[in-house]
Amino acid sequence: MAPRYPSTSSILTPFLYPSFFFTSTPRVTCAVLNGSLSKRSSSTSTSSSRSTVNDLPESRLNPKPDDYAAPNFADKAQLTLYAGRGGSGCISFLREAFLPDGPPNGGDGGAGGSIFIQAAHGETSLHKLARRRFVRAGRGKTGQGSSRSGTRGEDVVITVPVGTIVREVERTDPVADEELTFRAWRALQKQRKREERERLEQKEETRRLLVEDNGWDPDTVVEVEDSDGSKRSRNVAEEEEEDLELDDPRRDKWLLYPGMSKTEMRSSNFPPLPTRTRYLQQPPAPVYLDLSKPSPRPILLAAGGVGGLGNPHFTSRAHPRPIFATKGDEAVTMTIQLELKLLADVGLVGLPNAGKSTLLRAISNSRTRVGNWAFTTLQPNIGTVVLDKYSGRPDLRRSHPRSSDDPDADAQGDSRTRFTVADIPGLIEGAHLDRGLGIAFLRHVERARVLAFVIDLAAGNAVKALQSLWHEVGLYAQMRDEEEQDRELGSRVDWNLDTESDGQGSLDATWAEPAVEGGKSQSGLRIAAKPWYVVATKADLPETQANFLELKKYLSAITKGETPHPSGVDGAWVRDCAAIPVSAINGQGVDRIIHWTVGLLDEDVLDQ
Ligand SMILES: Nc1nc2c(ncn2[C@@H]2O[C@H](COP(=O)(O)OP(=O)(O)OP(=O)(O)O)[C@@H](O)[C@H]2O)c(=O)[nH]1
Numbered sequence: 001m002a003p004r005y006p007s008t009s010s011i012l013t014p015f016l017y018p019s020f021f022f023t024s025t026p027r028v029t030c031a032v033l034n035g036s037l038s039k040r041s042s043s044t045s046t047s048s049s050r051s052t053v054n055d056l057p058e059s060r061l062n063p064k065p066d067d068y069a070a071p072n073f074a075d076k077a078q079l080t081l082y083a084g085r086g087g088s089g090c091i092s093f094l095r096e097a098f099l100p101d102g103p104p105n106g107g108d109g110g111a112g113g114s115i116f117i118q119a120a121h122g123e124t125s126l127h128k129l130a131r132r133r134f135v136r137a138g139r140g141k142t143g144q145g146s147s148r149s150g151t152r153g154e155d156v157v158i159t160v161p162v163g164t165i166v167r168e169v170e171r172t173d174p175v176a177d178e179e180l181t182f183r184a185w186r187a188l189q190k191q192r193k194r195e196e197r198e199r200l201e202q203k204e205e206t207r208r209l210l211v212e213d214n215g216w217d218p219d220t221v222v223e224v225e226d227s228d229g230s231k232r233s234r235n236v237a238e239e240e241e242e243d244l245e246l247d248d249p250r251r252d253k254w255l256l257y258p259g260m261s262k263t264e265m266r267s268s269n270f271p272p273l274p275t276r277t278r279y280l281q282q283p284p285a286p287v288y289l290d291l292s293k294p295s296p297r298p299i300l301l302a303a304g305g306v307g308g309l310g311n312p313h314f315t316s317r318a319h320p321r322p323i324f325a326t327k328g329d330e331a332v333t334m335t336i337q338l339e340l341k342l343l344a345d346v347g348l349v350g351l352p353n354a355g356k357s358t359l360l361r362a363i364s365n366s367r368t369r370v371g372n373w374a375f376t377t378l379q380p381n382i383g384t385v386v387l388d389k390y391s392g393r394p395d396l397r398r399s400h401p402r403s404s405d406d407p408d409a410d411a412q413g414d415s416r417t418r419f420t421v422a423d424i425p426g427l428i429e430g431a432h433l434d435r436g437l438g439i440a441f442l443r444h445v446e447r448a449r450v451l452a453f454v455i456d457l458a459a460g461n462a463v464k465a466l467q468s469l470w471h472e473v474g475l476y477a478q479m480r481d482e483e484e485q486d487r488e489l490g491s492r493v494d495w496n497l498d499t500e501s502d503g504q505g506s507l508d509a510t511w512a513e514p515a516v517e518g519g520k521s522q523s524g525l526r527i528a529a530k531p532w533y534v535v536a537t538k539a540d541l542p543e544t545q546a547n548f549l550e551l552k553k554y555l556s557a558i559t560k561g562e563t564p565h566p567s568g569v570d571g572a573w574v575r576d577c578a579a580i581p582v583s584a585i586n587g588q589g590v591d592r593i594i595h596w597t598v599g600l601l602d603e604d605v606l607d608q
């Protein structure tokens, strides 16, 4: 009988369970970017005594496949926020010895808790929020007798990493909906009253004419034929008595004394409902926040409901002993999407297996995973390059102090002591169309101040690899620009809900003229305008020199303006396109990367 399940080796992928695979050394062949890069299979098979995936001795830069630290990371999360509803007011009367029917003393309900968001340094990932999915603020407590108000619901502050974008997806605001229903009802009431008045005037006129002309009073019983053909008597004047009263939609905002029947409730005569305003103004929809700096104070997302009023508020001559209070307001429910764009100084962009993670290990203390297969890195890693031992670099900060928001800025505005590097999963052709792991992580490149293209010199033509990478990054940038434009267009819609003036709701959406962008060549500048350089890695491998020289020639032609920028975007950064040969696995040449990066970052500071 055929086995019910496929064998283990076909189920388990090497990057999940490397220890299963590296004893027999299977090699993954992955054609990427026009086939320019195929997995370099090591011809010498790894012996069982060897723990690394190549012939080189094990070291920090050539670690065992399972020697890595995998911090939890999520760069996307969707949350549903439930602000707290307000507590209801209380119906109560003072009762004391010899005072059985004291004055009303019901307390007000407490306001519901609100939900805020704040970007703070120290947070690096959204994984905790991604797991949480729901955020609920506390409900306001109900008021109590002896004029004791209910306590406020607890507020919630969502803390997110700096670089998070917040987008509102959906919102339910019962108070706003109620207000709309009430306005519509009032408009309908007004319209009916106007029609009724006109009808009565017309009728009066007809009656006057009839009495004058024929002496016939229409206030007599007449035979009328119903729609089913049956005849019945009907007083003409009876039409006037038709009940025009429609049920006030806000009637159920009232809370009645326990024990009151529904009929009593229907017949009760309530005073006009007082207008309540939220203590915190609910931000208009749709919320869009780009928290690229730490927020000095929490930003409101969903406001809690207002608490109800206790019965003393309704004491009047008509209601000396009010047996009603108001319910607390329902609160906003909102679904938001969080997207984290890491704010690293340098973004490493490269094909899978190019050596990005090894480079990050070589220049920082990172323990990111390294392996000789594509997509070893499945999540972005941030490494910090400490420049403590760095000397002889011009101190640009003193003359150009950076903003106090900059986390890197030292207290006294001293020179830079560190910078951060983001290692993202490898890009393949069509990454911008969500092939491979690309698009999910290309957004981290978007915010890096400098881009370092990591190119494996031993994996075919380096110029072609660089062009393909720029092509993907360029297409992604273009796509993001289009998205941005669409979003901007959407936010310009002005829903003119003016029902107050004429009693008619007009739902006219007006769009402002779309901003005319500077054509295709301008789009994509958000990435192409960044300073960049190429890290030509694996230079220790044989026959890589020719490839490097060709790459160098190509880059100097770009700098001189003889060849267009590989992204094809006009105005792209071409000031000094450099290629730095390194052997990350041996830690050779990596110092130059640090020097070059710091130079570009400082130049960037001067430019700003
Ligand atoms: N000979 C040599 N091998 C290197 C060098 N840098 C990296 N490697 C090897 O190349 C392979 C891939 O390295 P990684 O750092 O995991 O590559 P990556 O670009 O992070 O790969 P993904 O995360 O899959 O995109 C590993 O086997 C490394 O040991 C180098 O400078 N010289």
Ligand SMILES: [Mg+2]
Pocket: 356, 357, 358, 369, 370, 376, 377, 423, 425
């Ligand atoms: Mg990697």
